Amino acid sequence: MLWFVGLGVSGPDSIPKEVGKIIQKADLVYLESFTSPIYKEHEEDIKNLVNGNFKIAKRWLVEDGQEILKAAKNSTVILLSYGDPYIATTHIELRTRAKLENIETKTAHSASVITSMIGEVGLQFYKVGRIVTIMSEKKSITTPYKIIFKNLIEGIHSVILLEYNQDENFFLDPKDAILSLLDAEKEQKRNVVNENTFAVVVSRIGLKTQKITSGKFTNLLKTNFGEPPHSIIITGKLHFTESDAISVLTECLDKPLDNSSRIKSVSIQMIEKYVPLVREALEEIKPFYNDSKEFCEILQNAELYINDAEDFLKQGKDENAVLSIGYADGLVDALRMAKGIDPKM
Amino acid sequence: MLWFVGLGVSGPDSIPKEVGKIIQKADLVYLESFTSPIYKEHEEDIKNLVNGNFKIAKRWLVEDGQEILKAAKNSTVILLSYGDPYIATTHIELRTRAKLENIETKTAHSASVITSMIGEVGLQFYKVGRIVTIMSEKKSITTPYKIIFKNLIEGIHSVILLEYNQDENFFLDPKDAILSLLDAEKEQKRNVVNENTFAVVVSRIGLKTQKITSGKFTNLLKTNFGEPPHSIIITGKLHFTESDAISVLTECLDKPLDNSSRIKSVSIQMIEKYVPLVREALEEIKPFYNDSKEFCEILQNAELYINDAEDFLKQGKDENAVLSIGYADGLVDALRMAKGIDPKM
Structure with a gap:
């Protein structure tokens, strides 16, 4: 039996009672922290929950999968991960393989960073477009730039995830992502972003130190967002309830702006x-x-x-x-x- | 103090221990069931958790908000809802108003039906486009039809929510939604859907009776999906891991097809x-x-x-x-x- 369990966005506090019992009874619990980091303190709390064996799962171990699948054939194994378990495609692949090997799988869904941040910022979920990831590698900026362009033409919001590399403990800084978009603008010249583009930086969502800052690029570039992880949202056309929410629910450096109004197909x-x-x-x-x-x-x-x-x-x-x-x-x-x-x- | 608490997709079993304690201690707990239905059995379980007052919140009560905000000024009030609390824009508006009246707000995020279903079907999250809702009112089909068209041109997936009206206990049947899209095709003629369009019907996500059926429209139209709620996903370009997942993780009536390949801008x-x-x-x-x-x-x-x-x-x-x-x-x-x-x- 192989369980895929999501930890949600607030650490072990967000584990449901029923899921807690399953973790306690499991023979082997893997904690995966390559899709998103798990805080040391949370890791300790989780370890204390486990009565069976506990192991940190590196990316290669989940991608290879053989060890996990072998163990799951004759015992109860849990793969724990941040957010919802299936936001990571590696987990979906592992589940497919388990099914093909006739291993029963079960799932405990949980809050994902994506839905949580959209709500915390006060944006309407059905106005969110395709999600993008910005990487530090400069050439890769063209795709996010184009998707943000398409989203803005439709008047919808762009959720931007930022590169995280567990092995090097590297998080892309939101300021570097903004600079990268401004560089892409210089080259592509579609008038997608400029220093007055309004955006929201969501830091440490779900944790006690959560902070949400909104404002024009020019002011965000002067802001210290503190410890990672961070994400960015570039808003499209704003309903007045969305502008109100951003003004009230976030640390708002500038009046919320409609980034779509000056975008032309x-x-x-x-x-x-x-x-x-x-x-x-x-x-x-x-x-x-x-x-x-x-x-x-x-x-x-x-x-x-x-x-x-x-x-x-x-x-x-x-x-x-x-x-x-x-x-x-x-x-x-x-x-x-x-x-x-x-x-x- | 006003808490917004998400129940996730699996009923009271998915309430975290910490949140359970907050519910027990609260002076007043509202259970909202107009954005998505709460099962009678789950309602009873929740009632049993509550030591303070318990009340079912109708849409008008949350939209009006005065009663809730007044109570939250001097006591601990919880608004409980299905999925993640902020998928519903009424809840975001209420939170904004609470903040403006200097009422402290707190949030317990939870699994949303949207993230859960994308993962259960085995689709990659960053390949999902704008979400649409199909209503029974015939004229309203044009917007979903056009958004699905745009998503398919980009090769991405469309998550389709179906109308739910609590007062009339009405759920739009997935078959009626499919027929409505085929009607729109007859009128708009953009070659977006036809009887061979491949789609996934997700029924009762997160519940023990969850069922996921995939296949061509023509076969889905012959299928009995059982009790609501249901949602539909029209897939775009499929990565082979996505096709594999659909074949293995869902009740697959037809081989997964690339709906985007025949779509032309x-x-x-x-x-x-x-x-x-x-x-x-x-x-x-x-x-x-x-x-x-x-x-x-x-x-x-x-x-x-x-x-x-x-x-x-x-x-x-x-x-x-x-x-x-x-x-x-x-x-x-x-x-x-x-x-x-x-x-x-």
């Missing part, structure tokens, strides 16, 4: 840039075709398609808007080139 | 449709301009932009691809119209 950026340019190009070429009915019709068509582009954008049909402005531009440029005039863009 | 659909059409329109008009250098150049330009459209799409620059094919089409059509030939599309 690539389509919107294109329409805003090209509509005036194509209109101008059209006006310039009109006089050359005053006396030709066919060509006047082509230019009238161009005018209609420019208007269509704006209308489609208002209707949220971004792709049709881009297609229309491209088409209008093609009509105009064909007639410019025919007169030996260069395209405008 | 509007941009891709446009490029696939228009590139051959514009090429054809171009070939048709070429002979009319064989002896004119300026016009030949325009047509050569069109050819280059058609190729650009395909290249941009390969690079993931969807908007540039659409802009390019629109532009090429405009160039070609201008020259068709100039010869009195109708545009091709």
Whole structure:
């Protein structure tokens, strides 16, 4: 029998009574601390609960899994981990393997750091987008940057987990993660983040020393967040109950801001840039075709398609808007080139 | 003092010892069951824990909040709810108001149905997109349909919660939710779902009668899922460890399928449709301009932009691809119209 038991976010205090009994009776208890650190003090408390054997499980031991599975064949084994046990994919894989070897598995779910922090900050859960992890390795920032961009376009919040490496006792500092995002901005230039981006840094969630700080990047970069672990949330469009909650429930350095309002999808950026340019190009070429009915019709068509582009954008049909402005531009440029005039863009 | 206490997903068995003590000592305990139902049996167990006053809290009582806040000013009050307390936005609002009235608040986080079900199904948490709720009211299906579409384009999973109305003891049946999505497909025609869409129905998560069924819509529609509550997950791109987990950990009616592979963004659909059409329109008009250098150049330009459209799409620059094919089409059509030939599309 193999139990997957989540410790929740507040250490052994959050172990349910029933689960406590199971831990006491188990033959072998593994404590896993590579997905998230377990405090020394909590480790001692857990050790004291255990009557059977107790062992710290390193990443390789869980990934390899053979020792754990072998033990679970003839005795009751528990794999204890921080938060909810299945946030870590290694645990899901181990469970699948156990099932395939006909080992019974049971689960004690618990509070995860992700749900806990969203609630503590006061954000609405159904407005949270895809979760990202920022690593210290510089090149890996592009994916989080792009996911945050997509989330902000949709007006939703981005939960950002920060690299943790147990072997080197390394936690990525929230300030380094923010700097990394600002670096990505310099390169990608999609106007996703800047020094006024509003964000929330959640430190030591669930522990007695929990602290939540919110404010603009520029002020967060001046803040000392204390001991790890930390996570970051970049908020999207804020409902007023969310702004109120952030103001009241967190240490709020700046008034909460809507980071989504200044974010523009690539389509919107294109329409805003090209509509005036194509209109101008059209006006310039009109006089050359005053006396030709066919060509006047082509230019009238161009005018209609420019208007269509704006209308489609208002209707949220971004792709049709881009297609229309491209088409209008093609009509105009064909007639410019025919007169030996260069395209405008 | 106002406590927000989560009951987790497995009833009173998942209450931590420390939280149990707080419940025993509290002056007044409210049990909230409008966000998710509490089983009669669990309700009795909780009642037996309480030494102070016990009261069922209806939605209006929590939303109004005055009674709870007044009581919390001079005594210890607990608001107990299913899952994690802050998944419900009403609870976050109440906490904000308590803070503003200088009432101390404390939280006992717990397992939420959302994290629990993702893990039980064996999916990777960071591959989950925005969460949606499907309601029985037919018109409201458009938003979930569009969010599922966006999630599938990104290759990520959609967690679908189903309507629960405590006053009418109404739960939306998973089969009705699936039918509603298929109806939306008929109207919206974005090819998001069809009878072969692979999905997972999670029933009574955390309870002893928990059951997880996975398969194609067509087979799920023939399945009896038993008592509510239920939720649905429509999976996106599946890592092989995820497919393995679904096959092993759930009652799997069909081999897990990648629902994302046949999903095409509007941009891709446009490029696939228009590139051959514009090429054809171009070939048709070429002979009319064989002896004119300026016009030949325009047509050569069109050819280059058609190729650009395909290249941009390969690079993931969807908007540039659409802009390019629109532009090429405009160039070609201008020259068709100039010869009195109708545009091709």
